[in-house]
Amino acid sequence: MIEKVVDIQKLVEAVEEEVVExxxxxxxxxxxxxxxxxxxxxxxEKLQAFGSxxxxxxxxxxxxxxxxxxxxxxxxALRADMxxxxxxxxxxxxxxxxxxxxxxxxxxxxxxxxxxxxAKVLSQLKDELKGEIRFFFQxxxxxxxxxxxxxxxxxxxxxxxxxIGLHLASQIPAGKFFVCYGPVTAGTDAFDIExxxxxxHGSAPFATxxxxxxxxxxxxxxxxxxxxKVDASKRAVISVTKFHGGTANNIIPDRVTLGGTxxxxxxxxxxxxxxWIEQITKGLTEAHDASYxxxxxxxxxxxxxxxKITALVDQTIVETFGESNRVIAEAIMGGEDxxxxxxxxxxxxxxLGAGSEKPEENYPHHHPKFDVKEKSLILGVQYYVQSxxxxxxxx
Amino acid sequence: xxxxxxxxxxxxxxxEMEVVQxxxxxxxxxxxxxxxxxxxxxxxEKLQSFGNxxxxxxxxxxxxxxxxxRQxxxxxGLRADMxxxxxxxxxxxxxxxxxxxxxxxxxxxxxxxxxxxxAKVLSQLKDEINGEIRFFFQxxxxxxxxxxQxxxxxxxxxxxxxxIGLHLGSQGPLxxFSLCYGDVTAACDDFDILxxxxxxHGSEPNGTxxxxxxxxxxxxxxxxxxxxKVDASKRAVISVTQFHGGTANNIIPDRVTIGGTxxxxxxxxxxxxxxWIEKLTKGLxxxxxxxxxxxxxxxxxxxxxxxxxTSLVEHTIVETFGESNFVRSQALMGSEDxxxxxxxxxxxxxxLGAGSENPAENYPHHHPKFDVKEEALILGxxYFVRTxxxxxxxx
Numbered sequence: 001m002i003e004k005v006v007d008i009q010k011l012v013e014a015v016e017e018e019v020v021e022x023x024x025x026x027x028x029x030x031x032x033x034x035x036x037x038x039x040x041x042x043x044x045e046k047l048q049a050f051g052s053x054x055x056x057x058x059x060x061x062x063x064x065x066x067x068x069x070x071x072x073x074x075x076x077a078l079r080a081d082m083x084x085x086x087x088x089x090x091x092x093x094x095x096x097x098x099x100x101x102x103x104x105x106x107x108x109x110x111x112x113x114x115x116x117x118x119a120k121v122l123s124q125l126k127d128e129l130k131g132e133i134r135f136f137f138q139x140x141x142x143x144x145x146x147x148x149x150x151x152x153x154x155x156x157x158x159x160x161x162x163x164i165g166l167h168l169a170s171q172i173p174a175g176k177f178f179v180c181y182g183p184v185t186a187g188t189d190a191f192d193i194e195x196x197x198x199x200x201h202g203s204a205p206f207a208t209x210x211x212x213x214x215x216x217x218x219x220x221x222x223x224x225x226x227x228x229k230v231d232a233s234k235r236a237v238i239s240v241t242k243f244h245g246g247t248a249n250n251i252i253p254d255r256v257t258l259g260g261t262x263x264x265x266x267x268x269x270x271x272x273x274x275x276w277i278e279q280i281t282k283g284l285t286e287a288h289d290a291s292y293x294x295x296x297x298x299x300x301x302x303x304x305x306x307x308k309i310t311a312l313v314d315q316t317i318v319e320t321f322g323e324s325n326r327v328i329a330e331a332i333m334g335g336e337d338x339x340x341x342x343x344x345x346x347x348x349x350x351x352l353g354a355g356s357e358k359p360e361e362n363y364p365h366h367h368p369k370f371d372v373k374e375k376s377l378i379l380g381v382q383y384y385v386q387s388x389x390x391x392x393x394x395x
Numbered sequence: 396x397x398x399x400x401x402x403x404x405x406x407x408x409x410x411e412m413e414v415v416q417x418x419x420x421x422x423x424x425x426x427x428x429x430x431x432x433x434x435x436x437x438x439x440e441k442l443q444s445f446g447n448x449x450x451x452x453x454x455x456x457x458x459x460x461x462x463x464x465r466q467x468x469x470x471x472g473l474r475a476d477m478x479x480x481x482x483x484x485x486x487x488x489x490x491x492x493x494x495x496x497x498x499x500x501x502x503x504x505x506x507x508x509x510x511x512x513x514a515k516v517l518s519q520l521k522d523e524i525n526g527e528i529r530f531f532f533q534x535x536x537x538x539x540x541x542x543x544q545x546x547x548x549x550x551x552x553x554x555x556x557x558x559i560g561l562h563l564g565s566q567g568p569l570x571x572f573s574l575c576y577g578d579v580t581a582a583c584d585d586f587d588i589l590x591x592x593x594x595x596h597g598s599e600p601n602g603t604x605x606x607x608x609x610x611x612x613x614x615x616x617x618x619x620x621x622x623x624k625v626d627a628s629k630r631a632v633i634s635v636t637q638f639h640g641g642t643a644n645n646i647i648p649d650r651v652t653i654g655g656t657x658x659x660x661x662x663x664x665x666x667x668x669x670x671w672i673e674k675l676t677k678g679l680x681x682x683x684x685x686x687x688x689x690x691x692x693x694x695x696x697x698x699x700x701x702x703x704x705t706s707l708v709e710h711t712i713v714e715t716f717g718e719s720n721f722v723r724s725q726a727l728m729g730s731e732d733x734x735x736x737x738x739x740x741x742x743x744x745x746x747l748g749a750g751s752e753n754p755a756e757n758y759p760h761h762h763p764k765f766d767v768k769e770e771a772l773i774l775g776x777x778y779f780v781r782t783x784x785x786x787x788x789x790x
Binding site for chain 1: 581583585586587596597598599600605607608610611612614615618632634635636637638639640641642643644645646647648651654655656658727728729730
């Protein structure tokens with residue numbers, strides 16, 4: 001057993017240079033959500049080159065790899081997302097994006113490279129594997145309705161017993177793993193409201209239905225939903241982030257548009273918030289002879305880490321990286337479509353720090369200067385390999 | 396005396412065709428505020444051709460004509476504005492604007508032609524005139540700070556004892572004169588407010604200073620100033636007509652901009668409103684750790700008709716056009732820079748209906764299909780000729 005552990009350690013170390021090289025390749029050639037053609041081809045070819053992996057295209061830009069072990073057992077899935085963002089890179093890195101206005105500014109280049117590294121390592125352990133490891137190279141995490149739901153619909157999760165994911169985090173020091181039990185990311189929904197008034201001259205408001213006067217009351221109302229309607233023990237956020245109306249100081253506009261985002265964990269509250277928003281909008285527009293249109297878009301569901309698989313992953317992290325590198329963390333209000341996978345099987349999604357110790361050196365995700373420390377990449381490979389093996393070897 | 400009246404009647408009638416022709420010329424060749432180069436040249440040359448009138452440039456695009464009577468006496472100013480609007484004409488008239496995006500959509504083409512007609516008539520009556528008639532062909536009524544104050548600064552109004560103006564109204568029935576005692580048009584001021592918050596992710600409002608949440612409270616506050624602060628017997632209007640902030644549903648913006656218009660008659664209230672607006676803005680931004688910038692722009696002062704000259708004008712209208720064509724009316728919340736003339740001498744500003752009896756056929760001022768009935772033009776010539784003679788011949 002000690003021998004094997006040493007073997008795995010060596011196998012992992014052996015892929016480090018390649019993983020860094022792959023990450024730089026993806027970073028230099030980013031592709032937007034649903035357009036990951038070259039990225040998915042690259043992944044497809046690499047997986048095939050490793051041998052021992054059954055490789056298939058799930059959708060036009062997503063890839064599934066399967067290593068079926070020599071012994072029967074459970075099925076564990078490992079997931080990485082591959083898409084980039086519509087951002088013009090400003091890092092000045094030698095391998096900065098060659099594609100104008102497209103950038104890997106959320107670490108998905110690293111995710112893809114790490115999972116490729118894990119696949120290469122695990123492909124060499126086929127004979128010792130009990131059960132099956134599935135690799136989900138997912139497209140379009142950044143763009144609703146998301147790639148995960150498409151992959152699930154295409155059947156990739158059939159028969160899986162657990163699913164494990166990872167996100168690099170630029171604002172956590174490199175090497176620290178953040179593990180949440182229960183909720184990890186929030187349900188992310190969005191709304192757009194159009195208030196149709198009746199425009200006219202600014203000097204004669206009595207002859208108009210002023211949509212700005214109504215809109216500001218609606219925003220005030222929406223901004224009180226959390227404090228007045230939601231149980232204080234439940235986390236939820238509503239932000240009205242857009243308010244647009246008017247073209248000239250002397251003309252009352254015909255309509256205004258409002259928009260915002262809603263983040264929740266509790267499914268009851270998630271389904272109640274659009275009802276409250278509509279009630280406020282309907283009541284206030286009726287009160288002032290205006291009309292409205294509300295478009296409410298349910299986005300990604302909350303990622304919730306299942307207790308047992310999370311305890312297993314947590315233990316693996318502590319054993320592999322030491323207690324000092326494991327932090328039990330609180331959920332974040334951001335969204336993630338890993339939830340589509342963890343909705344069909346017990347899932348665990350953790351964060352791996354890839355930032356400097358000095359917070360001022362780290363740029364947030366989606367920033368034009370976002371970057372990750374490459375020394376974290378090999379830790380991610382180790383995480384995938386050790387968690388998968390532990391999951392399959394457990395009774 | 397009867398003979399003279401007949402003479403004047405004949406003289407006025409003899410200019411009708413020319414006045415219509417001039418109006419069509421101006422309509423076809425509109426020029427924007429402060430750019431009335433060709434229009435003012437045309438006026439200058441016509442005035443010179445009439446004889447008996449001293450013609451001079453007041454500013455690069457405004458013209459003054461002076462007609463001295465044989466006997467000494469008082470000085471009366473007659474004023475017409477000459478500028479057009481940045482509107483694409485859609486009337487389909489044979490003499491529609493030849494300039495893309497520029498249109499006489501407020502009747503100033505008619506005003507200029509009418510006053511030219513009056514000058515031609517009056518130039519032939521030099522011997523009957525006691526005192527002086529001054530013709531103010533004013534530029535830039537449509538664009539604050541306006542042409543009127545420039546002409547006054549240049550000395551055009553020095554020594555005048557009264558000033559008379561006229562506005563064609565597309566929504567009043569043809570031939571009806573309406574006149575206000577006291578307030579005619581409102582003071583027109585406007586404001587722009589920038590609320591500077593601190594942007595961030597929509598899922599974490601706690602790390603931001605949300606400028607939309609602050610902006611809506613500010614608009615609610617501003618919308619209560621009239622009902623809570625202004626004496627109900629005073630007319631005043633504040634309209635917030637612009638609210639802009641935000642680019643994406645998941646991003647709380649850094650700032651919002653808010654704009655609006657303020658209409659008042661009472662000078663005290665006019666001065667107080669920006670103080671109240673700033674107090675609200677300062678208090679609400681301070682309460683929420685935001686900052687602000689308020690730009691308050693004082694525009695045209697209210698036009699106020701002085702009692703004696705207005706009564707003289709009323710008599711003239713009733714004598715000339717009959718009681719049935721005279722209406723006493725209420726002040727408008729719109730604005731006019733005739734106020735700058737009426738501030739230096741007793742003034743009277745009347746409205747002359749130039750629309751159809753059927754309201755459905757009339758388009759409002761500043762509309763791309765705005766038009767005036769040309770039958771009104773000769774009535775306007777009469778108005779200027781009769782009121783100025785009456786003013787000068789009164790004891």
